[in-house]
Amino acid sequence: MPEPNSPIPTSTVEYEYVLPEPVIPQPRERYWLHALLLLATCFTTLVVGARMEFNFLNNLPPFAVGDEYLPFFPLAWALHEPSRLLLGVPFSATLLTILLAHEMGHYIYCRFYGVRATLPFFIPAPTLIGTLGAVIRIKAPIRSRAALFDIGIAGPIAGFVVAVITLVVAMGLSKPLAPGIGPSNLYLGFPAIFYVVRDLLHTVSPGQSVAALPLAKIYLHPTAIAAWVGMFATALNLLPSSQLDGGHIVYALNPRAHKVISWITVIVLLYLGRVYRGWSVWAALLLVMNVFTYRQRQAPDYPTLPGNRWILAALALLMLALTFTISPFRIDF
Numbered sequence: 172m173p174e175p176n177s178p179i180p181t182s183t184v185e186y187e188y189v190l191p192e193p194v195i196p197q198p199r200e201r202y203w204l205h206a207l208l209l210l211a212t213c214f215t216t217l218v219v220g221a222r223m224e225f226n227f228l229n230n231l232p233p234f235a236v237g238d239e240y241l242p243f244f245p246l247a248w249a250l251h252e253p254s255r256l257l258l259g260v261p262f263s264a265t266l267l268t269i270l271l272a273h274e275m276g277h278y279i280y281c282r283f284y285g286v287r288a289t290l291p292f293f294i295p296a297p298t299l300i301g302t303l304g305a306v307i308r309i310k311a312p313i314r315s316r317a318a319l320f321d322i323g324i325a326g327p328i329a330g331f332v333v334a335v336i337t338l339v340v341a342m343g344l345s346k347p348l349a350p351g352i353g354p355s356n357l358y359l360g361f362p363a364i365f366y367v368v369r370d371l372l373h374t375v376s377p378g379q380s381v382a383a384l385p386l387a388k389i390y391l392h393p394t395a396i397a398a399w400v401g402m403f404a405t406a407l408n409l410l411p412s413s414q415l416d417g418g419h420i421v422y423a424l425n426p427r428a429h430k431v432i433s434w435i436t437v438i439v440l441l442y443l444g445r446v447y448r449g450w451s452v453w454a455a456l457l458l459v460m461n462v463f464t465y466r467q468r469q470a471p472d473y474p475t476l477p478g479n480r481w482i483l484a485a486l487a488l489l490m491l492a493l494t495f496t497i498s499p500f501r502i503d504f
Contacts, residue, residue: 205290212293213263216301218249220262223393225255230349233390234299234357243357244297262393263301265337267293269401270305273330273408278307280325284318287311299357300400316423319470320480323419324487327405331490334401338368341395345381348390358501361386362402364493406494407453409487412436413460414469420487422469423476429469433461447498 222245226233236242249255274291281288287310294303313319365386373382381389391399411417412433422429437454444451 200290202290205292208293208295209267211295212267212302212305214256215244215295215297216263216266217256217259218246219244219299219301220259220266220393221245221249221255221257222259223262223396224258227390227393228258230352230390232353232355233396234355235353236356241297243299244301246297259393262397265341265394265397266300266302266400269330269333269337269397270302270404272333273326273401273404274305274307276325276327276329277322280318280322281307281309284314284322286313286318286322304404313470315474316426316470316472316476317474317480319419320423320476320483323416323423324483327409327416327487327490330401330408331405331494334398334405335364335368337394337401338364338398339372341392341398342368342372342381342389343379344392345395346390346392347380347384348388352390354503356503358503359391359396359399360496360498360500361399362406362494362496364402365399367493402494403496403499406491406496409491409494410436410440410453410457412457414464415457417487417491419469420484423480424484426469426472430461433457437461443497449499 223233225231226235234243237245237248239245239247249259270293271291278288278290289308289310291305291307293305295301296303309322313322369382369386372379376382408415409417409420411421418429418433421432437457440450440454440457444454
């Protein structure tokens, strides 16, 4: 008990005022830009698809350079009679569906793991297929190797499945190449999946008109060409290098092996460039990507990747084998 007139004991409590973490508002999605690019890509793919369908119906060479200002992009021909654009609906709708499936595979898994990402941006272009594809932008770090793996592989699986279904249906719409048809200025190289689907159709339906023909003797329906584009895009994305989907998969499996495998991929593509020059271009692009991103960590090293993902990795390797072709196409002018 304190003595009289002695100071009353007190306790001193120190308070520290902590500022709340700033709330950073997420930028609004630019829906107008996504819609504008989608509409533009619809138009450019309708232009090339209309000419493909017109040639298919009239037994003209599938790909022939006419008097277009840009090769294989018949803008003046399509706009001369705008109703012709309706002919391009099968090709355009099929191709955009395959590209959308691929990008939405990535997007849905980004949402699943809480990784902020944009909706797909379609890229219109006056090219042979009317587009340069589609992309999404990931705007937040990926927090685990499992998330990186799942986000990376979801796109190729979704696009591949839709492309295979399309190819099965489109092969039934294709027809034997008419005798006496003029030469084409472009010839497609077929990946293994085309032979698998043709042989499957021959087994299931031996009477199918194109099932027993060599692929070079089949006049592919425009939707089959859209499926070919989907397969080609799948193969490109699954290349195990840098920031491609295949590179994400390899990094998730083994971060230390990612750099080595990325450079091996560049060397292999340079070698294949002796057969198809386009692979040399891709090798150059991947070389630049490897140089500028080789120190970038795509995901934390720990926790490690669950063992069940290796089965999906084997599936990714199988998809690459089925969709890759050493010489995708040859152009003769």
